[in-house]
Structure formats: C-alpha cells, structure tokens
Amino acid sequence: MTSPETVLWLQERTTLGILSPEVLNAIAQVIEEQVVPAETDLVSEGTPPEALYILVEGQLESNTTNETNPALACGFLPGSVIELKELLLDELTSFTITTVTECHFWVVPAAKFRPLVTQYPEIAQAFSRQLAQELAQVTSALGYEQERSIALRPYLVTKAQRGIVGTSRYAVRLREQIREAAADRKSVDIFGEPGLEKDNIAALIHFGSPKRREPIIKVNCGILQTSGADLFGRAGGKPGLLEWLGEGTLVLNNIQELPEELLPPVTQLLKTGTYTPVSRSGETAVQPRPSKARILIVSEKTQPTIERSVGHIIKVPPLRVRKADVQAQVEYYTSLYIRSRGVLKPHITPEALRRLQSYDFPGNLKELKNLVERAIVQAEGANELTEEIFWPAEAKKKRFRVNLLNAYPNLRRFLRSPWWPDRINYGFTATAFAIIVAILFIGPQTRDRNFVLNLFWAWWWPFFLFLFPFLGRIWCSVCPFMIYGEITQKLSLWLWPRKLKRWPREEAEKWGGWFMFGLFTLIFLWEELWHLENTAYLSACLLLLITAGAMIFSTLFERRFWCRYLCPIGGMNGLFAKLSMTELRAQQGICSASCTTYQCYKGGPQKGEGMETNGCPLYSHPAQLEDNRDCVLCMTCLKACPHRSVEFNLRPPAIELWTTHVPRTYEVALLFLLLGGIYLHRLPELQSWLGLQLDLTQFWEHLGLSLLVLIIPAIFTFGAYGLLKLLNFNRKPKSFVELAYGYLPLVLGGNLAHYLRLGLGEGGRILPVTFATLGLSGEQLPILVAHPAVIAFLQGATIIFSVLMTMLLTQKIAKQPVRSLLGQYLAAIALGASLWAIIVF
Numbered sequence: 001m002t003s004p005e006t007v008l009w010l011q012e013r014t015t016l017g018i019l020s021p022e023v024l025n026a027i028a029q030v031i032e033e034q035v036v037p038a039e040t041d042l043v044s045e046g047t048p049p050e051a052l053y054i055l056v057e058g059q060l061e062s063n064t065t066n067e068t069n070p071a072l073a074c075g076f077l078p079g080s081v082i083e084l085k086e087l088l089l090d091e092l093t094s095f096t097i098t099t100v101t102e103c104h105f106w107v108v109p110a111a112k113f114r115p116l117v118t119q120y121p122e123i124a125q126a127f128s129r130q131l132a133q134e135l136a137q138v139t140s141a142l143g144y145e146q147e148r149s150i151a152l153r154p155y156l157v158t159k160a161q162r163g164i165v166g167t168s169r170y171a172v173r174l175r176e177q178i179r180e181a182a183a184d185r186k187s188v189d190i191f192g193e194p195g196l197e198k199d200n201i202a203a204l205i206h207f208g209s210p211k212r213r214e215p216i217i218k219v220n221c222g223i224l225q226t227s228g229a230d231l232f233g234r235a236g237g238k239p240g241l242l243e244w245l246g247e248g249t250l251v252l253n254n255i256q257e258l259p260e261e262l263l264p265p266v267t268q269l270l271k272t273g274t275y276t277p278v279s280r281s282g283e284t285a286v287q288p289r290p291s292k293a294r295i296l297i298v299s300e301k302t303q304p305t306i307e308r309s310v311g312h313i314i315k316v317p318p319l320r321v322r323k324a325d326v327q328a329q330v331e332y333y334t335s336l337y338i339r340s341r342g343v344l345k346p347h348i349t350p351e352a353l354r355r356l357q358s359y360d361f362p363g364n365l366k367e368l369k370n371l372v373e374r375a376i377v378q379a380e381g382a383n384e385l386t387e388e389i390f391w392p393a394e395a396k397k398k399r400f401r402v403n404l405l406n407a408y409p410n411l412r413r414f415l416r417s418p419w420w421p422d423r424i425n426y427g428f429t430a431t432a433f434a435i436i437v438a439i440l441f442i443g444p445q446t447r448d449r450n451f452v453l454n455l456f457w458a459w460w461w462p463f464f465l466f467l468f469p470f471l472g473r474i475w476c477s478v479c480p481f482m483i484y485g486e487i488t489q490k491l492s493l494w495l496w497p498r499k500l501k502r503w504p505r506e507e508a509e510k511w512g513g514w515f516m517f518g519l520f521t522l523i524f525l526w527e528e529l530w531h532l533e534n535t536a537y538l539s540a541c542l543l544l545l546i547t548a549g550a551m552i553f554s555t556l557f558e559r560r561f562w563c564r565y566l567c568p569i570g571g572m573n574g575l576f577a578k579l580s581m582t583e584l585r586a587q588q589g590i591c592s593a594s595c596t597t598y599q600c601y602k603g604g605p606q607k608g609e610g611m612e613t614n615g616c617p618l619y620s621h622p623a624q625l626e627d628n629r630d631c632v633l634c635m636t637c638l639k640a641c642p643h644r645s646v647e648f649n650l651r652p653p654a655i656e657l658w659t660t661h662v663p664r665t666y667e668v669a670l671l672f673l674l675l676g677g678i679y680l681h682r683l684p685e686l687q688s689w690l691g692l693q694l695d696l697t698q699f700w701e702h703l704g705l706s707l708l709v710l711i712i713p714a715i716f717t718f719g720a721y722g723l724l725k726l727l728n729f730n731r732k733p734k735s736f737v738e739l740a741y742g743y744l745p746l747v748l749g750g751n752l753a754h755y756l757r758l759g760l761g762e763g764g765r766i767l768p769v770t771f772a773t774l775g776l777s778g779e780q781l782p783i784l785v786a787h788p789a790v791i792a793f794l795q796g797a798t799i800i801f802s803v804l805m806t807m808l809l810t811q812k813i814a815k816q817p818v819r820s821l822l823g824q825y826l827a828a829i830a831l832g833a834s835l836w837a838i839i840v841f
Contacts, residue, residue, distance in 0.1 A: 003025060003028045003029065006024075006028040006031065006106075007021055007024045007025050007028050010024050010027070010028065010054075011024065013078070013079035014054060014079050014080075014081050015081050015084075016054075016081060018126045019122060019123065019126055020122060022120075023116075023120045023122055023123060026116055026119070026120065027108060027113075027116060030108055030109075030112040030113075030116070031054075031106045031107065031108055032106070032107045032108070032109070033104070033105070033106060033107070034104075034105045034106075034107045035102065035103070035104055035105075036058075036099050036102070036103045036105060037099065037102055038099050038100065038101050038102050038103075039098065039099065039100075040098065040099045041096055041097070041098050042060065042082070042097045042098065042099060042103075042105075043082070043083060043093050043096065043097045044093065044096050045093055045094065045095050045096040046092050046093065047092060047093050048086075048092060048093070048110075049083040049086040049087050049091075049092075049093055049110055050083075050109070050110055051083065051107045051108060051109045051110055051113070052081070052082070052083055052084060052087055052107070052108040052110070052113050053081075053082040053083055053105050053106075053107055054079075054080075054081055054082070054105060054106040054107075054108075055076055055077070055078050055079065055080045055082065055103060055104075055105060056078060056104045056105060056106055057078055057103065057104040058078070058099060058100070058101045058102060058103030058104060059076070059077070059099075059100040059101050059103070060076035060080070060082075060097050060098065060099055060100060060103060061076070061097070061098060061100055062076070062095045062096060062097045062098070063095065063096055063098070076097070082097060084127065085127075087110060087113055087114070087117075088117065088123075088124060088127055148244045151239075151241070151244045152215055152217050152241070152244055152245065152248075155217035155218055155219055155241070156215060156216070156217055157199075157203050157206075157216045157217065157218050157251070159203065159207065160200055160203035160204045160206075160207050161197070161200045161203070162197075162200065162332070163175075163204065164178070164201075164204075165325060165328050165329050165332045166322060166324065166325025166328045166329065167324070167325070167328065168322050168324040168325045170317040170321060170322045170325070171322065171325055174201075174314070174316065174317070177312070177314045178201060178204050178205055178208065178314070179208065180312065181205045181312045181314065182204075182205045182206075182208035182209040183209070184311070185209075185211075185294050186294075186310070186311025186312055187270050187294065187295040187296065187297065187309070187310040187311050187312070188202070188205060188295075188296045188297065188310060188311065188312040188313075188314060189297045189299070189302065189303075189306060189307060189310045189312070189313045189314070190202055190296065190297065190298050190299075190314045190316060191297075191298070191299045191300060191301060191302050191313075191314075191315060191316070192300070192315060192316030192317070192318065193300065193316075193318045193362075193364055194300060194363065194364065194366075195361075195362075195363040195364035195365055195366035195367055196316045196318065196319075196364045196365055197365050197366070198298045198299075198316055199218055199251060199253055199298055201314065201316065202216075202218070202249075202251045202296040202298055203216065203251075205249075205296060206249040206294075206296070209249075209294075211247055211248070211249070211294070214245075214246065214247050214248040214249065215245065215246075215248040215249075216248055216249040216250075216251065217241065217245065217248065217249070217250060217251065218251040218253050219231070219241065219250065219251065219252060219253065220253045220254055220257070221252055221253060221254050221255050221256075221257045221258040221259075221262075222254055222257035222258075224258065224259060224262060226259045226261045226262065227261075227278050228240075228261070228262050228265055228278055229278045231262070231275075232265065232275045232276065232277050232278055233277045233278070234277055234278050234279070234280075235277040235278065235279040235280075235286040240275075240277065242269075242275055242291050242293055243289075245293045246292060246293070247292040247293065247294075248293055248294070249293065249294045249295075249296060250293050250294070250295050250296070251296045251297075251298060252266070252295065252296070252297050252298065253298045254298065254299065254300075255297045255298065255299040255303055255306060256299050256300060256301060256303065263305060266306075267305055267306065267309050268288075269291060269295065270295055270306065270309035270310055271309045272288070273290060273291055273292075274288040274289060274290050274291060275288060275289060275291055276288045276289070277289065295310075297310065318361075318364055319361045319364045319365060319368060320360040320361055323357045323590075326353070326356050326357050326368070327348075327353055327357075329365065329368055330348055330353070330356065330368070330372055331348075333368065333369045333372040333373065334346070334348070334372055334376065337372065337373050337376055338376070343376075343381065344381070344383075346376060346379055346382060346383055346384055346385050347383060347384050347385070348384070348385040349384050349385065349386050349387065351386070351387040352385055352386055352387045354587065354590055355387050356368070356371075357587070357590050358587035358590060372385075400651060400652050400655070401583075401647075401649040401650065401651050402649060402650040402651075403647045403648065403649055404582070404648045404649065404650055405638075405646075405647060405648050411648075412638075415635040415638055415639075415648070416611070416635070416638060416639050420477075420635055421477045421478050421634055421635075424478055425478055425483045426483065429478055429480050429483055430480065430483050430484065430487070432480075433480035433483070433484070433543075436452050436455075436543075437540050437543060437544060439451075439452045439536075439773065440452050440453070440536040440537060440539055440540030440543075441536070441537050441540050443536060443773050444536065444772065444773060445535055445536040445537060446534055446535075446536070447533065447534050447762070447769075448762075448765075448769060448772070449769065449772040449773060450536045450769070450772075450773050451766060451769045451770040451772075451773045452536065452539075452773075453533070453534070453536050453539060454762060454763070454765065454766055454769045455766070456539060457533045457755075457758050457762075458755075458758040458759050458761075458762040458763040458766075459759065459763050459766070461751075461755040461758070461759070462752065462755040462756055462758065462759035462763075463759070465576075465748065465751055465752040465755060466752060468573070468576040468577060468579060468580060468748060469579050469580055469581060469653055469748070470580065470581060470582065471580065471582055471633065472573075472576075472577035472580035472582060472583070472628045472631070472633065473570075473573040473574055473576075473577040473580075473628060473629075473631060473632050473633060474632070474633045475569075475573055476563060476570055476573055476632035476633075476634075477632045477633050477634040477635075479563075479569070479570075480547070481543075481546050481547045481549075481550040481562075481563075481567065481569070482550050482554075482560055482562065482563050482567075482617075484547050484550060484551055485547075485550030485551050485553070485554035485560065485562060485563075486554065486560075488550075488551040488554050488555055489554040489555060492554075492555045500556070500557055500558045501556055501557050501558070502557075502558060503557055503558065503559075503561055503565075503619065508561070508564075508565040508566075509565075512564075512565030512566055513565075513571065513664060513665075513666025513667065513669075513670070514666050514669075515565075515566055516565075516566060516567065516568050516570075516571035516666070516670065517571075517666055517669050517670050517673060519566075519568040520568040520571065520572070520670065520673055520674075521673060521710065523542065523568060524673070524676075524677050524680055524706075524710065525703065525706055525707075526538075526542070527542075528680050528681075528683065528702075528706050529699065529702055529703060529706065546567065546568070546569065549562055549566065549567070550562045550563070550567065553566065558619075559614075559615075559616075559617045559618065559619060560617040560618055563617070563618060563632065564618045564619070564630060571670055572670070572674060574628070574629035574630065575629070575667055575670060575671060575674070575744070576744070576748050577627075577628035577629060577631075578627055578628055578629065578654060578656060578657055578661070578741070578744065579653055579654045579657075579744055579745060579748060580628055580653065580654075581650060581651060581652070581653040582648065582649065582650055582651065583625075583628055583631075583648075583649050583651055583656075584622055584625070584628075584631050584633055584635075584637070584638075584646065584647070584648050584649075585622055585623070585625055585646075585647050585649060586600070586621070586622035586623035586625075586637065586641070586645045586646045586647065587623070587645045587647065590643050590644075590645040591621075591623040591643075591645050595641075595643060595645070598621065599613065599615070599640040599641070599642070600613075600615065600616060600621065600622060600636070600637035600640045600641050600646065601615055601616055601619070601620075601621045601637075602615045603615030603640065604640070607642045608642030608643075609642055609644070610639070610640050610641050610642030610643075611639040611640060613636050613639055613640040614636075615636065615640070616634075616636055616637055617632070617634060617636065618630050618631070618632060621637075622637045622645075622646055623645070626656065626660040626661065626662060627656040627657075627660065627661055627662075628656070629667075654744070654745075654809055657741050657744070657809060657812070657813055658809075658812040658813045658815070661741070663735070663737045663738045663740075663741065664737075665737055667741075668736075668737050668740040668741070669714075671740060671741070671743060671744060671747055672713055672714035672717065672740070672743075673710060673714075674747050674751065675713045675714075675743065675746070675747045675750065675831070676709055676710035676711065676712065676713045676714070677710070677751070678747075678750040678751055678754055678835060678839075679709045679710075679712075679713065679834075679838065680706055680709050680710060681754050682754065682838040682839060683696065683705065683706070683709065684696070685838040685839070686709065686838050689834075689837050689838055692705075713831065716827065716830075716831070717740065717743065717824075717827055717831075718736065719827075720823045720824055720826065720827030721733075721736045721739065721823065721824065722823075723823035723826075724739075724820070724821065724822070724823030724824055725823075726823075733814065733816065733820065733821075734813065734814055734816075738813060739810060739813060739814060739824060741809070741813060742806055742807075742809045742810030742813055742814075742824060742828075743806055743810075743828065743831075744806075744809065745802045745805035745806045745809055746802045746803060746805075746806040746828055746831060746832065746835075748802065749798050749799055749801060749802020749803075749805070750799065750802065750831075750835045750839075752798055753794075753795040753796075753798040753799050753802075753835065753839050753840075754839055756791060756794055756795050756798065757791055757795070757839075760785065760786035760790070760791045760794070761785055761786065761788075761791060762785070763785075764783050764784030764785040764786075765783045765785065767781040767782065767783070768781045768783060792840050795839050795840050796836060796840045799832050799835050799836050799839070799840070800832070802832070803828050803829060803831075803832035806828040806832075807825050807828055810824050810825070810828070
C-alpha cells in the first residue's frame with residue numbers, strides 16, 4: 001500500500017484521523033507490516049509498550065486481572081489503535097491483548113514513534129483533545145445514568161424472589177409459559193387470584209429474557225397520575241418512566257386500578273409500541289414516540305381491552321387446584337425460614353400435610369407462607385410440625401364437623417366390612433322382601449291381621465322418618481328395590497353380554513325430578529283413593545311397581561340410574577336427607593393432591609388399603625358432594641379409597657341448606673307435594689275441621705278433593721311469599737325456590753306426627769297380628785301401645801318443634817332481619833296450627 005493510500009486509510013478508519021496529513025504521512029513512512037498468528041498474545045499486561053499497533057485485518061480480544069474494572073476487557077475490530085495512550089503517557093500496558101484470528105498489523109516501533117511525538121507536538125495535543133472529549137462524553141453519560149437511576153430507583157425490581165415450585169401439571173405448564181414469554185419481546189398479561197406472587201412471575205420473565213441486564217420496574221397503577229405524566233412524560237419537559245426505561249421492562253401492577261383516563265393511551269402503547277407525551281392545553285399536538293420497553297401486566301382478572309392487545313396471556317392457577325404442590329411449597333418455605341433464622345429444620349407430619357391439603361387457601365401462596373412460618377415459631381424448636389399447629393387451615397365447609405370414623409375406629413371397620421351393606425342386602429333383605437310380597441298377596445288383607453302391613457305402615461314409615469335427621473338417606477343403602485335391580489342387571493349381563501348405556505345426565509337432571517314428582521303424586525292418589533294402607537295386595541302391587549322400575553332401568557343403564565333420578569321414595573329420601581346431622585364427604589385436598597385413579601368414583605382393583613369395588617353406584621364423587629341428596633351411605637367410596645380421604649362427619653343439622661346448597665325447582669315441588677300429602681292422609685279430619693260434607697265414597701268427588709288438598713299448601717305458601725315481598729318493598733328477598741326449603745322441617749315433622757299414631761298405637765300389636773296372619777289366635781300375647789294422650793302430646797310436641805325449626809332454618813337461609821321474614825313465619829305458624837287441628841285433636 002502506497003503512502004497516500006495509507007494516509008487516507010488512517011484518516012477514515014482510525015482515531016488518528018484527527019491528525020493533519022503531514023503528521024499522518026510521517027507516521028506512514030515508519031510503518032512496518034506484521035502478521036500475527038491466532039491465539040497469540042500481542043501485548044502482555046504490566047509490561048512497557050513496545051510499539052504502536054494498528055489493526056488492519058483480523059480480530060482481537062483483551063482480558064485483565066483488574067477485578068475492580070472489568071470493563072477493560074473488550075474486543076477490537078479493524079482500525080483499532082493499540083498502545084497509543086501507554087506510549088504518550090509512558091505507562092505500563094493495562095491489559096493483555098490476544099489474537100482471536102490471524103491478524104494483519106501496521107506497527108510503529110516505540111523507538112521510532114517517540115521521536116515523532118517530539119517532532120510533532122500536534123500528536124500529544126490531539127490526544128489531549130480526544131481525551132477531553134471522551135471525558136466530557138463519559139461525564140454526560142454518567143450524569144444521564146445518575147438521573148435515570150434516581151428516576152427509576154423507587155420502582156426498581158432487583159431480582160426474582162423464587163422460581164415456580166412443584167411438579168404438578170399446573171406448575172409444569174406455568175414454567176413453560178414463562179419460558180415462552182421470556183423468549184420474545186411481546187407484552188404479557190399475568191392474571192390470577194390475590195396471593196399468587198404474580199409480580200414475581202413478571203420478574204422471572206424479565207430475568208429469563210435476553211434483555212435481563214436492562215432495568216425492570218414495577219408501577220402500581222392505582223398511584224399513577226390521571227394525566228399519565230409520570231408514565232409518558234411531558235412534551236418539552238420532564239421525561240416519563242417509559243423514556244428513562246429504554247429497552248427495560250415495565251410491570252403495570254394491578255391494572256384493574258388503572259384510572260379510566262389512562263386506559264386508551266396504555267392500550268395504544270400495547271398495540272403500537274408508541275406513546276404520546278402529555279401536553280398542556282393550547283400547545284401544539286405532540287407526535288407519538290416509539291417505546292422500546294417491554295410491558296408486563298399484572299391483574300386479578302383479565303381486562304377485555306387489554307387482553308386483545310397483549311401477545312401472551314398467563315393465567316396463574318390458584319393453590320387450591322395445585323394441591324399436589326402443597327408439600328413441595330411447605331418444604332420450600334420451611335427451608336427459607338430456617339436458613340434465615342439459623343434453626344433446625346422441623347419435619348411436617350402426614351396428618352398435618354393432609355390438613356393443609358384439605359384447605360382451599362383463599363390467600364394462596366402468601367397465606368401458606370405465613371402459615372408455615374407461624375407454625376415453625378409456634379413449634380418452638382420441636383422436631384415435628386403437627387396437625388394442631390396448623391389450626392387456621394380449615395375450610396368453611398369443614399367447620400363444625402367431627403369425623404366419626406376417626407372418633408370410632410370400630411365404626412370404620414364395620415362400614416368397610418362385607419357386612420355393610422352387601423351381606424345384609426343379599427343375605428337378608430333380598431329374601432325377606434320376597435317373603436313380604438308373597439304374604440301381602442296370599443295373607444289376610446287388613447292391617448289388623450297382616451303383620452307385613454303392620455310392619456310397613458306402623459313401623460317402617462315412622463322409624464325412617466325419625467331416622468332422616470340422624471342418618472339421612474341410609475334406607476337407600478339397604479333398599480330392596482335396588483337390590484333386585486342389581487340382581488337383574490347382573491343376570492341380564494350374564495345372559496346377554498353387552499355394554500350398558502351411559503347415563504343421559506343432561507336429560508335426567510332436567511326431567512328426572514319431575515318424573516319423581518309425577519310418580520309420587522300418583523302414589524298419593526292411589527293410596528288415598530284405594531286405601532292402600534289397609535289393603536295388602538295393593539300395597540304389594542305398589543312395591544312391585546317400584547321394584548319393576550328399578551329392574552327395567554337397571555337392564556338399560558349403568559349402576560343405579562333409577563335410584564338417583566327416578567325413584568319416588570329415593571326423591572323423598574334425598575330431600576329429607578338435607579336435614580341430617582351426618583354427612584359423607586371426602587377431603588378435597590387429599591383427593592386432588594394424592595389421587596389419580598378416582599377408584600371411589602370409577603371403581604377398580606385393590607390399591608393399598610383401598611378395596612376392589614365397582615365404584616359409586618350413584619356416580620357421585622365424595623369430594624364434590626355439596627349436599628346429601630346424591631349419597632346413599634353405601635360406603636363404597638370408603639372401601640375403595642386408598643388415601644383415607646373419606647369422612648363420615650357429625651355436623652350441625654341442615655347446615656348445607658344455608659351454605660353450599662343449590663336450590664332446584666322440582667325439589668320444591670316435591671316438598672310441597674309431601675306437605676299436601678299430610679293433609680291428604682287426614683282427609684276425614686280435614687273435612688270435619690272445615691265443616692265440609694263431601695261424599696268420599698264417590699270416586700270423582702274424592703279425586704277432586706284429593707287433588708285440591710295436594711295443591712292448596714303450595715298456593716298458600718306462595719301467597720305468603722307475595723306478602724313477604726310486599727313487606728320488603730325496599731329490600732329484595734331471596735327467591736321463592738330458595739326460601740321454600742325453610743319449610744322442610746315442618747314437612748318432615750308433619751309426616752312424622754301423622755305416622756306416630758300408627759307407630760305408637762298399632763306397632764306394639766305386632767305379635768298378635770303376626771299370629772293372626774298365620775291363622776292362629778294371639779289374643780293372649782302381650783301388646784305395647786301408648787295411651788292416646790301420650791300420642792297426642794308427642795304429636796303436638798313434634799309439630800311445635802318443627803315449626804320452630806322451620807322459622808330458624810328460614811332465618812339462616814335468608815340471612816335477613818326477622819321483621820323482613822314475617823310473612824313466611826306467619827305461614828309456618830298457620831300451617832303448624834292447621835296440622836295440630838287435624839292431627840292432634
């Protein structure tokens with residue numbers, strides 16, 4: 001390369017271009033060319049400079065042992081001038097320079113360069129000017145960075161607190177979403193319930209991205225100025241956070257608190273990546289400015305406008321659906337706490353862990369963290385964290401409950417044994433039912449001479465009505481109707497192997513209740529018009545018709561479709577079971593955290609302590625039960641569960657009706673039908689009380705009066721609801737369907753009071769009636785019957801108690817002042833008085 005070309009190259013490609021052509025020409029005259037192989041040290045740190053090196057071709061990199069200034073380590077590109085400062089200031093080399101590739105240099109030896117510096121003072125002056133300019137630039141940049149740091153410091157996020165703990169599918173998916181969001185620069189909407197550390201997820205996204213060295217700030221939207229000046233800055237004035245942030249990350253926390261005035265400009269920022277600084281009125285319109293900042297939004301709920309504008313949406317799952325991660329979270333929080341306090345790590349017992357897993361954690365991760373820390377403090381250095389230490393970890397649905405299976409281990413053993421209910425059903429009930437039906441057909445036809453009629457009307461009805469408040473729908477677990485249904489199902493599958501139909505759940509939920517209502521109406525009318533309670537063969541026909549329904553539907557559908565949706569007796573049992581003081585449930589936390597097979601619901605082989613079963617006959621999962629309607633206490637789930645999740649709880653009677661209950665119209669219709677049935681059973685007394693003279697021997701008059709009696713109680717209570725609405729013109733009461741369940745104690749009490757006469761007046765005659773059935777004389781056999789005055793007293797006490805319970809339950813369901821419920825209270829009292837008049841007197 002000739003000297004003029006060298007001078008031109010030095011002017012255009014190097015920092016020596018500030019020198020005059022004369023000086024550059026003088027330098028060009030003494031330049032020597034040198035080629036240095038790759039991976040060779042060109043200069044060494046701490047040595048005197050040997051020459052001035054100008055990189056023409058190749059790549060260099062430097063490194064240094066100076067830990068206080070790692071910025072000295074850098075790379076060099078063609079045109080770099082090396083060792084100039086050291087030669088001018090007579091300093092030692094401050095870093096080692098190594099060739100990355102084979103490099104071509106122009107070299108001016110130190111012995112030749114120093115005379116040039118003496119001959120041309122311009123070299124030193126130019127270098128001094130360059131240093132001054134660089135110093136001014138560095139000072140300006142330092143001032144900007146200091147001002148930027150001051151502006152961003154109140155909002156700065158220095159690091160992510162923790163990663164995503166756990167191995168559940170929710171935790172795995174959340175980690176995947178964070179990695180996907182960190183891989184690009186699109187905006188992200190992170191939403192979920194309080195306490196889920198969503199701002200930490202935003203930090204994880206930022207620090208996992210290529211721009212992790214840029215700043216990340218978190219701004220609470222509730223404190224932003226409505227003008228937006230602190231975020232967007234002012235035109236011609238103070239910059240906003242977006243300008244200071246540069247290519248960093250902005251976390252808009254609690255976007256639901258964003259002032260409405262800022263929603264359009266924030267949406268513009270998300271959609272277009274531009275923002276408009278705030279200008280004062282009368283000023284010239286300001287053009288939008290581009291923003292390189294990445295926007296992360298944190299909220300409790302998605303905002304429709306925001307949702308349509310962001311690139312990624314991450315829904316953070318609540319802890320109650322991540323019960324499988326509770327143990328890992330507890331271990332993690334325990335490790336954090338003991339590390340910060342320097343104490344020994346306690347072990348959490350399985351019982352305590354199950355209790356935590358059964359809790360829903362409305363405060364999510366923050367609540368769990370506080371709970372663990374408080375438990376460690378409360379343990380006071382103990383080696384174990386036991387169940388009682390976690391006393392707040394109790395779901396509202398679990399309050400006021402006592403698990404009888406834990407309190408009475410023998411009860412658990414009996415309910416898990418073959419005796420309950422299989423041996424009882426197939427060893428006794430199935431045979432006894434066949435004998436009973438046969439006796440009803442071939443034996444005497446009146447109740448005073450047929451012990452089966454006596455058992456059915458004087459024993460069965462009062463006993464199970466009395467049992468409902470204690471054991472709910474337990475009759476259904478030993479019911480002969482479904483025993484024969486199951487026998488038919490098994491026999492038909494043996495004779496005709498096939499796959500039974502799945503339940504048409506949607507249609508059954510919609511129409512099944514009304515089918516039960518209609519069937520029960522026909523039973524009531526049949527019982528009244530044909531005197532079933534004193535006609536044995538007709539009672540047998542009724543039992544056979546219900547059994548036939550169970551058998552027919554068992555040949556068509558899986559499991560006990562008839563029991564759950566169509567059986568009229570089952571419908572009544574499910575309704576009254578809501579008043580029970582016991583319930584069968586499962587711990588939701590254990591089920592969601594530990595169970596993957598759902599054997600209690602689906603059935604399956606033996607697993608652990610769980611026995612082989614065919615699954616719940618009513619297709620109910622015990623962890624999802626909200627009331628007693630769909631549980632027959634067959635204990636199949638208790639036998640199948642390998643995790644001891646199933647509980648048989650003692651609880652406040654009817655608590656579900658004012659907590660988790662879902663009202664249903666057909667249940668209310670059945671409730672009032674059962675109420676009307678009490679009056680129907682007492683039709684002669686009702687006529688006498690009302691002074692009617694209808695001839696009940698006439699079929700059509702009897703039928704018309706019966707239908708009217710069944711309907712009137714519902715009309716009366718609906719009228720009382722209308723009065724309640726009038727008395728609450730300034731307050732909207734709950735719906736009629738919800739409040740109607742308040743009458744349930746009165747309906748049960750009225751039916752029990754009616755059957756007490758048969759139970760206490762005729763039940764004790766079972767021995768002579770049995771002998772009479774067999775054609776023997778039993779006149780000398782003992783009888784045990786109550787005095788009519790005692791029966792009347794118990795009937796009256798039952799009615800009074802049921803009225804009081806109706807008023808109390810109505811109050812609990814409505815959650816309104818007593819005065820606002822006066823209409824329903826008066827209706828309950830009036831119904832109670834009418835029942836007293838036709839039953840007690």
